[in-house]
Amino acid sequence: MIQDFTYLKPGNVKEALTMLSDHVDECKIVCGGQSVLIPMRQGLLVTEYVIGIKGLTELDYIKYDDKEGLKIGATTTHRSIEKSDTIKKKYPVLVEMEDRLASIQTRNWGTIGGNLAHADAAGDPAPVLISLGAKVKLASAKGERVMSLEEFYTDLFETAMEHDEMIVEIQVPPMPAKTGAAYEKFNLLKNDQGICAVAALVTMDKDTCKNARIVLGNMGVTPVSAKSADKVLIGKKMSDKLCAEAGEAAAGDSDPVSDIHASEDFRRHLIKVLTKRMVKHAWEQASK
Amino acid sequence: MTTETKKTEAKKEDQTLTFGLSKSKPIILNTHIPNIDGIAKLTGRATYTFDVKMPGMLYGKILRSPHPHAKILNIDASRALALPGVKGVVTGKDTLGIKQGIWRRYQDLCDEQILTVEKVRYIGEPVAAVAAVTEEIAEAAIDLIDVEYEVLPGVYEPMEAMKKDAPMIHDGVERNINVTRHIEWGDCDEDFEKADYIREDHFFCGGQAHMCMETRCAVASYTPEKRLTFYHSNQSAYYMQALMAGILGMREGDVRCIAQYVGGGFGGKFEMDGAIFCACVLSMKLFRPVKIVYTREEDFIATKRRTPMHYWVRTGVKKDGTFCAREARVVSNGGAYTGMGATALYLTGFFHSFPYVWPSYRYDGYRVYTNTLPTTSMRGFGAPQAMWCSEQQIEWIAKDLGLDPFEMRRKNGHYAGYEVPGQAYIGSCGLDEALTIAKNWVAEKEKKGLPKNHAIGYSAAGFMTGGIFNWFDSPYSFSSAVVTVNEDGTVILHVGATEIGQGSNTTMAIICAETLGVRVEDIKVHSGDTDHCPADLGAWGSRQTFMTGNAVIKACEDAKKQMLEFAYARMGGLNVIYDLDIKDRWVHIVARPERGMPWTDLCKFATRGKSGQRIMGRGFYTPHRKGMISPAYSYMMQAVEIELDPETGHLKLIDSLTAHDCGTPINHLGLIGQLEGAFSMAAGYGYLEYMPFEDGKMMNPNLVDYKMIRATEMPETPIAEIDTYEPDGPYGAKEAGEGLTNPTAAAMGNALFRGWGIQMKECPIRPHMIVQALKEKEEKEKAAKGAKKGK
Amino acid sequence: MAFKCPVCKTKEWPYSFQVARHIFGTGDQKHRAWVESQGVSFADLLVQQATSSGNESYEIVAKLVEKAQDNL
Amino acid sequence: MKKILITLIVNKQAYEVYLNPKTLLVEAIRDHIGLTGTKRGCETVSCGACTVMVNDMAVKSCSILAVQCDGMNITTSEGLETDGKLAPIQQGFLHQGSYQCGFCTSGMLMATSALLRENPKPTKDEIKESIEGNICRCTGYNSIVRAVEDVASGKYEEGAL
DSSP states (O other): OOOOOEEEOOSSHHHHHHHHHHTGGGEEEESSOTTTHHHHHTTSOOOSEEEEOTTOGGGOOEEEETTTEEEEETTOBHHHHHHOHHHHHHOHHHHHHHHTSSOHHHHHHOBHHHHHHHTOTTOSHHHHHHHTTOEEEEEETTEEEEEEHHHHEEETTEESOOTTOEEEEEEEOOOOTTEEEEEEEEOSSTTSOOSEEEEEEEEEETTEEEEEEEEEESSSSSOEEOHHHHHHHTTSBOOHHHHHHHHHHHHHHOOOOOBTTBOHHHHHHHHHHHHHHHHHHHHHHHTO | OOHHHHHHHHHHHHHHHHTTTOOSOOSSTTSOOOOTTHHHHHTTOOOOGGGOOOTTOEEEEEEEOSSSSEEEEEEEOHHHHHSTTEEEEEEGGGSOOOOBOSOTTOGGGOOBOSSOSSEEOSTTOEEEEEEESSHHHHHHHHTTOEEEEEEOOOOOSHHHHTSTTSOOSSTTOGGGEEEEEEEEESOHHHHHHHOSEEEEEEEEEOOOBOOOSSOSEEEEEEETTTEEEEEEOOSOHHHHHHHHHHHHTOOGGGEEEEOSSOSOOTTSSSSOOHHHHHHHHHHHHHSSOEEEEOOHHHHHHSSOEEOOEEEEEEEEEOTTSOEEEEEEEEEEEEETSOTTHHHHHHHHHHHTTTTBOOSEEEEEEEEEEOSSOOEEOOTTTTHHHHHHHHHHHHHHHHHHHTOOHHHHHHHHBOOTTOEETTTEEOSOOOHHHHHHHHHHHHHHHHHHOOOTTEEEEEEEEEEESSOOOOTTOOSSOSEEEEEEEOTTSOEEEEEOOOOSSSOHHHHHHHHHHHHHTOOGGGEEEEOSBTTTSOOOOOSOTTOHHHHHHHHHHHHHHHHHHHHHHHHHHHHOOOSOGGGEEEETTEEEETTEEEEEEEHHHHHHHHHHHTTTOOEEEEEEEOOOSSOSSOSOEEEEEEEEEEEEETTTTEEEEEEEEEEEEOBSOSOHHHHHHHHHHHHHHHHHHHHTOOOOEETTEESOOSTTTSOOOOGGGOOOOOEEEOOOOOTTSGGGBOOOSSGGGTTHHHHHHHHHHHHHOOOOOEESOOHHHHHHHHHHHHHHHHHHHHHHHHO | OOEEOTTTSSOEESSHHHHHHHHHHHOOHHHHHHHHHTTSOHHHHHHHHHHSSSOHHHHHHHHHHHHHHTTO | OOOEEEEEEETTEEEEEEEOTTOBHHHIIIIIIOOTTSOOOOSSSOSOTTEEEETTEEEETTSSBGGGGTTOEEEOGGGSOBTTBOOHHHHHHHHHTOOSSOTTHHHHHHHHHHHHHHOSSOOHHHHHHHTTTOOOSSSOSHHHHHHHHHHHTTTTSSOOO
């Protein structure tokens, strides 16, 4: 049973931030709320106030320009991202990822801001966005700041947000030329959460890997940046063998748990295979 | 067509004589008839137990044991009772403490108190129940009940539980051996001698949750007249009425069970459950209606499940593939209580011999108590486990002997007229055609060439059509029906069969319309209410179409005969009354169909002629002299095409073919639904529905972690119906509800064997097992090569 | 010669082995008690039969049945 | 905790409900408004039995707060038929036998209705995708897919029962 709370419905972002600072440690921001209601129902999460920002249309936007890149408002739903032609054209990997993020019902109501703030290690968007070098804009009554999504995650369900802050925008830099990005998760039900996942971004210079960014999902308490996998690739001539090496390295960087779905070792095995494949996939796209 | 079916065709003639009043061709059977309860279900009008509200209704919640094995020293509910809104708390002490069980004929198998008195035997067992004005208050009150336990050592695996020093879960049950079953015919020792080839394998089959969409729920109302009425989501209103009367010390007639719309059963809802028992006990104490709805988690951890089994199989065959003998030993994890476990243990042993002729066969089954969730019947009733082991081993044997697996199966297959020694008589059998259809499907696919990493596997199976053994010890006939004809030609049919979604009401309406000679829309069917419907064992073991169907036919013939007497009197000039028939509301002379009268006219004459009584027909059916198990058996082949990612062990179903012999179909739409549904459940058992326990605790009691087939995982399911004629069935029909849960897991295992040469001995088949098996195979082959080089 | 069940007395089979099967198959208190009275544990024999291949348990009981025939 | 008065427009009928803000949409629909066609099968947003349409979008009503839907248009399975005539999707389900126990049915109806509103000619995969979040333990899904295909093919546009 969910514990009682008082519901606050701000009319705009400014109001929301004031409410947030008024009730700092006794309130919880709920956007779509689909993730957060589950721990609340289990009594794992109890709060005095709920600030419902689902209705904040001023944060429901998708903007793009070639210099600034992509800007997505926090209350934009997964479904809008999935359906956005701009994103489909500029960041197809985001659409592919969203397409397998839970059910359509969930994507219809759930928001990108809520998903990122929930900081579930098995979340799909984070690894992809980190591999794309995304940043989050955080706002509080005191002001705004921007931080890389990578630093944003500190621990399981923990973020670097201050208690009076909320995500207002996700910023994704423009895709460099000759760059490919790919995302794959392993599961048995198509749209189920991943037992493990990997996002790969590869920038090519002729047949050499100019830049690479491998990020693993559900292979640690936060999204794992597989830096040594990146090292394996950067500056090298691309080859299937190199992709496999990157896989080995990624497995080394990861720190997975054992659960009923897969043992620690099997997760490592899977991530080797997935990384190998996604690096290759990204490489092929980059070379198009 | 095979000789068997020719034989059965021949039977068809005399068959129509026994149903003498419906001589001309059936016109309604096996036509496209949407379910008669469809509109109610599609418009939100259908009221499930989950939806029932009564005036002054209270909400109940159940306090459950956190320990797998513990003595209850003391329960103090004072803090809970002090909570405003709480109306009452009950514990085992408020009950008669009767140990109940559905195997009423055998006292020592009645071992479950539901609200336990002195001891808890699994995590989640009900310890106390609260009733309050809101569900929320009830839930809060649960946490305020203080229970003092003396925790006892627990045991969770049957092999452990049988050890000398294992804790005793039920007093006096040595080594925790709950039930043993032994089946034997022929002389195995002698026939193994005759075998050219003998193979031995160990298998393990996991459990499975019924996962009915409607969790266990109940609304009970006890009134000062000392009468109890309850709405309950169950598969057999009569069982629940009888069990409840027994455990509460009431007369059956004072207990009324209503189960009109039921959100799924699958074998998990015909035993007493905590929801209904606690609701009744609370209502009797408080004289208020009480509603209890299980959460999904409760439904997982505190109901019952499919029985996990350890199988040891030894099979002897001749070089040419003729089966000589089979010996099987099963140790099953019974969990904390018996439930339907005794039946499951017998049936797994019996169906492990299916669908083949074994000169000699020996089965020893052991069901062992453990401190885990009790196990019981579930769609397939022990047969899916039996087939998982049998059908894979047979595939391996065929390979070892270099024989065609289809032909080896055919060579040893059952046939109409075969008698399973001392066990069963096979009245009709479409196995031979099923083999041919499946073989052609596979051949065609493989001729076209399968895409990379695709493979095909298949498995045979058979199943029963309802049970014969009266373990419930019911004085009533197994099935009965009452049909009432109104003067305006409308018909009311009362059956005890329970509609749980399988379409039984529709099937009964079809049979009734066909037999009486009216239309389906003329008929109202009443079922699932013990006050108004005749007793019937209910929906389990694929029995209703067959047994209740036969009862409906008899009831309709009774009514029809009474009606035709009046038609005979009016139309006269006939030799015998059997010269008359009714089809599609037209009463006519069979030889001169154009001569006759409208059904509605006859209804008026007949009613007046009966000095105003409404015409009523009654029918009963109980199988007699039909062996030990069932009056009829269905046969089938299941083929599946899978895609495997050998690197990750990711398995996906791509295509399938079902060849199924269910006798002569009655409810076409219902039949397709049963087969497709059984397939999805069986496929889930094969590779998804993993149900792990740690120290007696289920590790995934929610739908996030318990995986099931979803639309995106479901392949096409083309169905080839093989219409045999079951002499004892209603219009030749037999089982269709469960059989197809049996072969699919084995078919998937066989696909992995045929495609990649790996032998899966544990189900569900999970990705790491496949990767592991492939690795081991590779290493073996390397080693072999190495050895060769060495020479 | 035919072998009688030392408990049911009336029932008989051509082989002592079949009587043993009957005893295990019935497995009720009376039959258990008889086996115990012969100085072996019924449960032990069951477990052995369940967990090992071969039919040693049945053979043991069969021998006991044979011994018991004279005083039936 | 302060109770809140909100308006839910369910099946074109406005209902004023005064409720505890933690009330889930499914509870508001079933317990406060009394439309029990919408079911619940889990507590983890997994089964889809509670699917309704909010502003023509399929959502799981057990996963959202009623207060979040203040003033919004909600459609449940009770809202599909008009003057006793089944909507095409209901007719499709009826004739394909796309339901058995019927407990997942209203969720399936709403998920597929939303699909057809957005995409009147869906592919088989799109249909499967649209009900991927809905569990049906009885039918094995294929009959549901066939029903949606029938409707998309226009089979029931004129169709009465």
